[in-house]
Amino acid sequence: MVMPLLDDTYAELQIWSLIGAATWFSPVFWIACSAWALALPPAGSFALSSAVCSSFACLGGYLLLWLVQLGLLLAHHAVQSPYEAPPVQVPRLGLHGRSWPCVFAARVLLRSRKLKDVAAMGTLLGGTAASAAVFVYSYPRMRSPQTLVPPSFTFSCVFGGALGLVYTLQHLLRCCDVLAFPFIHRHRYFRIRHSLPGALTASLQVTSLALLLAFVLKPSAAGAASSIGNGGGSSEGHSIVWFGVVLSRHLSALLTAFHAGSLWVFGWLAGHAPLSIVLTEPPRLVQQCEGAQGAAETLLKALGSSSSTLQDHTLAEFAEIAEGTTAAHASRRADIFADETGRLGWTPLAGFLVEELREFAGTLGAALSAMTGENVAAAKSSASRPPRVQWNVLSAAGAFGGAKVGKEQDRAAWSVRAKYYRVCFCLRALSGMTAASRAEDRFGVVLLCEPVLADVLASLLSTVLALQQYTKQESSFSSRSHPWLPRPIQRVVRLLGLPSHPTLQQPELCAHALEDVARTTTYRVVRTFGPSLVPLLKECRMPPALPQATTNDLARLLQGMLSHQE
Numbered sequence: 001m002v003m004p005l006l007d008d009t010y011a012e013l014q015i016w017s018l019i020g021a022a023t024w025f026s027p028v029f030w031i032a033c034s035a036w037a038l039a040l041p042p043a044g045s046f047a048l049s050s051a052v053c054s055s056f057a058c059l060g061g062y063l064l065l066w067l068v069q070l071g072l073l074l075a076h077h078a079v080q081s082p083y084e085a086p087p088v089q090v091p092r093l094g095l096h097g098r099s100w101p102c103v104f105a106a107r108v109l110l111r112s113r114k115l116k117d118v119a120a121m122g123t124l125l126g127g128t129a130a131s132a133a134v135f136v137y138s139y140p141r142m143r144s145p146q147t148l149v150p151p152s153f154t155f156s157c158v159f160g161g162a163l164g165l166v167y168t169l170q171h172l173l174r175c176c177d178v179l180a181f182p183f184i185h186r187h188r189y190f191r192i193r194h195s196l197p198g199a200l201t202a203s204l205q206v207t208s209l210a211l212l213l214a215f216v217l218k219p220s221a222a223g224a225a226s227s228i229g230n231g232g233g234s235s236e237g238h239s240i241v242w243f244g245v246v247l248s249r250h251l252s253a254l255l256t257a258f259h260a261g262s263l264w265v266f267g268w269l270a271g272h273a274p275l276s277i278v279l280t281e282p283p284r285l286v287q288q289c290e291g292a293q294g295a296a297e298t299l300l301k302a303l304g305s306s307s308s309t310l311q312d313h314t315l316a317e318f319a320e321i322a323e324g325t326t327a328a329h330a331s332r333r334a335d336i337f338a339d340e341t342g343r344l345g346w347t348p349l350a351g352f353l354v355e356e357l358r359e360f361a362g363t364l365g366a367a368l369s370a371m372t373g374e375n376v377a378a379a380k381s382s383a384s385r386p387p388r389v390q391w392n393v394l395s396a397a398g399a400f401g402g403a404k405v406g407k408e409q410d411r412a413a414w415s416v417r418a419k420y421y422r423v424c425f426c427l428r429a430l431s432g433m434t435a436a437s438r439a440e441d442r443f444g445v446v447l448l449c450e451p452v453l454a455d456v457l458a459s460l461l462s463t464v465l466a467l468q469q470y471t472k473q474e475s476s477f478s479s480r481s482h483p484w485l486p487r488p489i490q491r492v493v494r495l496l497g498l499p500s501h502p503t504l505q506q507p508e509l510c511a512h513a514l515e516d517v518a519r520t521t522t523y524r525v526v527r528t529f530g531p532s533l534v535p536l537l538k539e540c541r542m543p544p545a546l547p548q549a550t551t552n553d554l555a556r557l558l559q560g561m562l563s564h565q566e
Contacts (some may be wrong), residue, residue, distance in 0.1 A: 010283070010310045017278045018077055022070055024192060024274040029069060029267055033062070034264040038113035068131050073271040075127050077175045078120035080279060082308045084504075085104035085111055087410040096410060108172045125168040132264050133160025139260035151257040158217060160549040162210040163261050167268060172205065174273070175490070175504045179309065181421045183278050191277045199269035205261040211254070279309075282317050286332065295321070295332040296345040303352055315425035318349075322432025330440065337441045342449030346433075353430040354451050360415060360423050361466040363458075363543035365551065368466075368548060371473050386539045412470065413507040420510055424517050427463065430456060431521035435528040441548040454540035456532055460522040461554040469548070474508040496522060528562045533558060 086366040088106040089095065111117035137156035150158070171177060182191075268321050286298045302314035321332050381484050437446040446453050524532060537555055544554060 010285075010307060012061035012278075012303070013283050016274070017281075018074075020272070020374060021275040022073060023279075024188070025069070025073060025271045026066070028192075028196070028270045028274075032263065032266055033272060052480050067133060068135075069267045069271060072127050074270060075120070075124040076177075076268075076272050076275055079117070079172070079277075080122050080176055080179065080275070081112065081117070082176050082179050082312055083416065084175050086113075086418075087414050089407055089410060096406075098168045098410065098413065104173065107175065108169065114311050121168070122173065124171075125164055126270065128167055129161045129164025132163040132261065132423075133157045133159075135264045136163075136257050136260045140256045141264070141316045142474045143240045144503060150564060155214070155253070155257065159211065159214045159257055159261060162213040162217065163207065163265060166210045166213060167206055167265060171272075176276075178368075178418075179280050179312070180264060180502050181275065181312065183424075186280065188274075188277060188281070192274050192375060195273040195277070196270065199266060199273055203232050203262045203269055205410060206265050207258055208260065211258060254495075254558065278416045282313050282320070284317060285314070286317050286321065287328065295335040296339070296349065299336075300348055303349070305324045309378075312422055312425070315422060315429060319428035319432065321427045322436065331438075333436050333440055336433065337443065338438065340443045340445070342445045346451050347443045347451070348434065350430065350451050350456065353426045354455060356422070356426045357430070357459045357463050358545035360419060362547070363415045364412050365546045365548060367408040368473060368546075370406045370408040370471055392564065413474070415509050416470075416510045416514065417504065420514060421511040423514060427460070427518055427521040431460065431524045438528050451531075451542070454530070454536050455542045457537055457558070458540045458542055458544060458554060460518070460525060461537075461557050462549060464515065464518045464522055465544075465549050465557055466546045467511055467518055469546075470535075471508050471515055474506075526558065529563060534562070 079315060083107040087096075087098070088102045088110060090102065108121065109118070111121060131154050136151060138151060140150040200203055285302060288294050299314060299318060303311055305311060305314075321329050324330075336349060339345045341347075433444060434453065441447075446456075451459075529536075534555070538551070540551065544550065
């Protein structure tokens, strides 16, 4: 029986994943409320249990705040995306895709150039700001209005707006809204427990930065942090005492606001952590089929879906099936090789993987061609001028910092970072199925049906060669470029920032890691078939995916792998 796999089926799975994230978030939120209650001295009279049991109104207030946090969980789910936002360029102003104005516009303002994504970003910003303002204002009044000094309404609004602004900008600029697929799938409890200490530290950092921003936006709010009556302090002898009382009340109000703000930000982070963990868990739609029959059909339906997230999940499961060593994995691979014509299994599946790799290598090749063209043009222009001796001179920087970058370079850097997991899954799935065909392909589908073994090998070698050349070019380019922020400001941003997305690194670092994966997967095929691949590669009719490469370049790379020199 083949399990029907459609977009609405996957949407139903996403709903259940969201329910699971809310289930994990709820106990974490209530435990955090209790821990924060004990952290504000004196802890004995401020325990959450006494506050809850004091009145049903207080219990209703906490339940309402919990429901608000669940609503913000939906807002986080709305801004979640499978890829980083594509780069934005303004050549007339000298702005390339890696300059900070274009990065801000791409990740925060324009998003994926769709109105629903911009609306989701506005919902997250408005929801976090409004809920933070309400919580900062009402939290001390729910806890103990007799002993805690509550902040004023003006300061609560300014501080809450700053909290929402800082958190949303950090969340989007550091690509925390982008799914990060783990290569090792651990238990959900282990992953959530591992992410909570980072959420605690990040909540304190964001609250500190928001408190500083609140003072910058409205300095008068600092003096109005607490509502203090005009007592009879006209006597000059009591002026110092009165000043001390006022200062202590202001500090108490600021401490209470910081306490409430950090708790509310921790609720956002504690809600986003299980959400991102649940959404990156594979649905295992192929492995849930009854029996091995229908695995190829299920993969084809999933890869033909319009959802990029569903395709990534399917590719991850496909890579697991291709590299698996259990009997269940072998039976599903046998179902893919079962069709003698290849039209219902190997041909469309391998064709999808080969096309993804060729498109990726072509993107890197376009960037390499642009870099080479600029170097040749610069050499010709310098040859027409009288030679000048210049020592330790860097290339001119564009506006807002950074060396001059073209659209091809921006597109390639985005592809390396945004499609890192997708390309890894394609490499693993294609090499795993090709290596397994040596022992499991009874009908010779890989040798007879397109894409044949030579085409698969050429695609893998082209990907390795493209990543190898791109890493060298990008490393030399980054060493000559300027950072998009001065180093002191970068240190402050790292100190007060949330953890970034794993692939939000320099492009050459991601390309180097991806090159290691490409080499490992290509070595798997080379070691499986051995020297017999050399004459087979000469019969390849498919041109190399890298425009600068030729068949001889691929043959040299293959010979180096056979001799273990690469």
